[in-house]
Amino acid sequence: MAIYTNLYLLVFLPLVLILYQIIPQKHRWKILLCASYIMYFTFSKKLVLLLIGTAVFTHYISIWMEWIDIRSKQEQAEASDRKQKTEIKKGYQARKKGVLALGVLVLLGILFYVQYYNFFAENINKLAAHFSAAALPILDIAFPMGISFYTLEAIGYLADVYWNRIPAEKHLGKLALFLSFFPQIMEGPIARYSDTADQLYEGKPLNMGDLNAGFERILWGLFKKMIVSDRLATLTGELFNNYKDYHGVMIAVAAVTYTIQLYMEFSGSIDIVIGSGRLFGVKLPENFNQPFSAQSAAEFWRRWHMSLGTWFKNYLFYPVTVSAPVKKWNRYARKRYGKYVSMLGASAMALFPVWIATGLWHGAEWKYIFYGLYYFVILFIGVALEPFKEKRNQVLHIDPNAPWFKALRILKTWLIIFTGELFFNARGLKAGFIMFRNLFVDFHISDLWNGSFPETSLHTADYLAIAGGCIVVWIVGFLREHKVDLREKILSSRLPLKWAAYYALILAILIFGAYGAGYQAVDLIYAGF
């Protein structure tokens, strides 16, 4: 039961809303928990046990860490002098660190096993074949949907308890709800405990404001997904599956249309997720913020899949930044090579694990590792060139705020994004390189209209619907970028205008949405990660 299906939108969601409202407030979170597990069961069957196991394990690890803190404080209070107090504190801190390490290793171990074991086994076997060494068995491992999302949430929660940013959740069921809230479980956004937990447990009564906002957001998500993304999937499927048949401008079309498809699909699904949460008064973190307005690759990643970026920043980038090796390097390099080189080295040490992890997080394939490294190199070059940008602007008399300069920077960022997505969606890394090479072979813009365009089930009307959908999404994004939130404006407008807007959206989805056998019923792309 995916979140864009009629079963979810017209049966499951209304039923949960009714049950939620008729139950006393303090028990409402239990309805959300039951709904979450039922939903998870519909697509993962017995693997729901792994989700339950993760919740139980995370719960007891966090309680254990809190218990260590309590014991530490008790013993420190009984200590005779400051030195003894420090000793006790240090001892318990080391123990607490050990417990956190155990928690993180087990959670990552499970993720590694289900997601990456076969990938590593296959590659090790290829290597072992050269030395006639024994091969690792390739296993038939079932993939638990959403594991990449809930594992990160669980690790983030444990780290926050470890750093005393939040108290451990004493109720196992409540923690289980945080880790499994049904709209989020398939595609995120990856929430921090402090952002959503209280809202999930509050059992806030349904109200018209939240219901309207949620309903509007879900419609907006369906609009993006059904009018644009589901149609484009037909075209991108043809171009990427038969990539050897295409070259030049068609490869560019593949990269651009897949980027648009992915954005419409992923951000549209997140709209449905955030809208579903909002119906219950739960405000989930945003995942997109007009990513195509970014003027650099670094800014793009602050606007695209924001909850993943925030997670890596908080739980990988910052801890690495203040880790002993980076500090040691800084002290050493600063004296020998100066500030610039020391900063470059520290940036590389902090950036590299983040981007390798970002690549791997998407799946166990070389193309994803390449995708992570691609952004690592681009971001690192950006850091290295930063001090020279001001000088360049002075020498060339460039006003960095001039519209033409901003437009040029946006265009450059688009090229970086499109190239990245070409590899991301290629049928393997080798196919990615072939497509990239073919991009420069016989590049004729006239291929767009001289009959070379691939024959698919899409007709002129479909392309018009895609273009129309893109224009509407672009206008809404453009206005938001200029501080005009059309969604908020519609919500606060008078009843007739509000419903006129809703009906327009509903009609657009019903009339222009992609239905039937001619279209690919597209699965949620990020649910596969």
Add this chain to the structure above:
Amino acid sequence: MDELLEILNDIDDSIDYENEKALIDDHLLDSFGIITLVSEIEERFDVEIDAAEMTPENFNSVEALWAMIQRLREN
């Protein structure tokens, strides 16, 4: 405090640090600015910043940064 302002201005002198309250939340200080800031603060104020301190609340304003430095010095 002046020394801290000096460090911040060295990183990016286009920011009005005395009035800015959302250095992190508004992405005024990017990740690399933070790397430099952490290492400069540790060097000049002889403190150890660990991962637990890496929160927006500690880095959003010059006052918050100063309060964190004072707290770390006392420990």
